[in-house]
Amino acid sequence: MNLALPLVARRQEELRPFRAEDVPEVARLFQRVYAQPEASVPLLGSCLVETFLEHPWAAPDMPSHVCVAADGAMLGFVGTLPLRLRQEGRPIRAAIASTGMVDRHEENPHVGARLMRAFLNGPQDISLNETATPPVRRMWLALGATPLPSHSLSWIRLLRPAGFAAFALARRAPMLRHAAGAAGLVDKALARLVPVPRPVEKPKAAEGDDADAEAFADLVSGDSAAAPIAPQPDLPALRWMIGQAVRKERRGVPVIRIVRDRRGRVAGGYLGHLGPRGPLQVLHLVAAPAMAELVVDELLWHASERGATAVTGRNRPELPALMDALQVRQAVFLRMQGFSLVHARNAALAQAVARGEASVTCLWGDSWARFTDGDFRGA
Structure with missing residues (x-):
């Protein structure tokens, strides 16, 4: 499908790749669109640079994009997060649309569409969106995307x-x-x-220990082969993403745990955040299929012991044993965030993702990005 658009629209707007000199204006755009006037432009700018220009997998031919008015005003932005996948040893280039924003959307309704077309027209084999709003979802579907209803689900297990x-x-x-x-x-x-809900009991067959980001990266690196379409092994890049993920200050303090069975074998682990009197928000949960119940039991027990009111996380369709263990323990699955979609020039590839044969959520999506729940207030 040819998604190309002319670079200059009727109003002489410029649609082009995001560059370092755009950082201050895109930061101010973030302030306006996400109603965060207290956010520091330098702190937001630093996050923009780290996330979209210094990503370990950043590629010149797969940039983020901006739309700039003739007078230089910043009208819109869409970020591109690269993801390196493989299928039976064959590399697959994926891109995740992130942090899309348009200034005064009602006055510039076409800007979002132009930015999204520019993103989808990139060289990637797969384009993904984890947080599409209903209008963005309709736009993607009109451009040939496939909905991902299972990936759109989150789960919650109430404790209090x-x-x-x-x-x-x-x-x-x-x-x-x-x-x-x-x-x-x-x-x-x-x-x-x-x-x-049923009270949580201390697990008899599992023990959990606090871990650091490096140890968790080692664990997740082994989990990367859990699906037919899986992330390419790259431990330095994974450590970088986890380093970003733990800096979501508005969610609370980071919680990183590795779970073992009675014999000391690693069963899995999780990374999340816990705030005062709030839920433990799990960003990434991993478990060996035969030990999924042990990991979930330890997760619920640890969250309860620390006073969490609930435990929440994103669905991982490629890990049915883990999702089943959550359901058995009274977790409820529902859509709490945006819609997930995939766009691919190869229809078979899109259908494989839709069937849950790819790891494209949580750390393999855009959940790690600091723009969601980072604290950008100045001193």
Whole structure:
């Protein structure tokens, strides 16, 4: 499919690759679009450079893009995150659309479409989107994308229902944040009267230990072959992504654990974040298929012991044993974020991703990127 568009539109806008000199204006665009006026332009700019210009897999022929008005005003941006995959030893170039934004979208409705076409017209074999809004989803489908309903799902396992409800309400209405104390009393009463969800018990067959980012990267590197279409082994790049992922300060403190069975064999592990009176938000969860239940049991127990109100994470269709273990333990699957889609010139490749034969979520998506929940407030 030819997705090419002329570089200059009727209004003499310039659509071109993102460059270092664009960083301050794209940072200011982020302030406006995501309503974060308190965010520091230098801190945002540093994150832009790290994420989109200094990524270990960055390639000149697969850039991020900006749309600039004739007077130099920054109208829009779409980031490109490269992903190196392989299928039966054959390399596959993938690109993930990230941090798309348009200034005053109602006045510039065509800018988003032009940016997305420029992204999809790149040299990559597979184009992915993990967080598409309904309008962006319709745009991708019109351009021949395949929806990924299973990849769009997240899961949640409640631990303290009233506490989680208070946390969710406080995020929308900060004046309700003091309700968390009363929610704790409600949860204690519910645990005695109506034990739903089922109380979490300490696992007898699993032990978890805190780990550092380097040890977790070693673990995940071994997990990279869990699907027919899997990330290419690159430990330095993986360590770099995990180093970015732990810096999501607005989610809370990083939690990195490696789980072993009774005999000391590694069963799996997880990376997430835990904030005060909130959920443990799992960014990446991995387990050997035969030990998936051990890992989930330790995850739920550790989260409960640390006072988490729930445990949440993204679905990984390529790991059915892990997802089944979560379901058995009363995790609920639903769409809590955006829609996932894949676009590929090779229809068979897109269908393989849709069938859950590719690792393209969590650390292999754009969940690691600091733009989601990083703290960019100045000193």
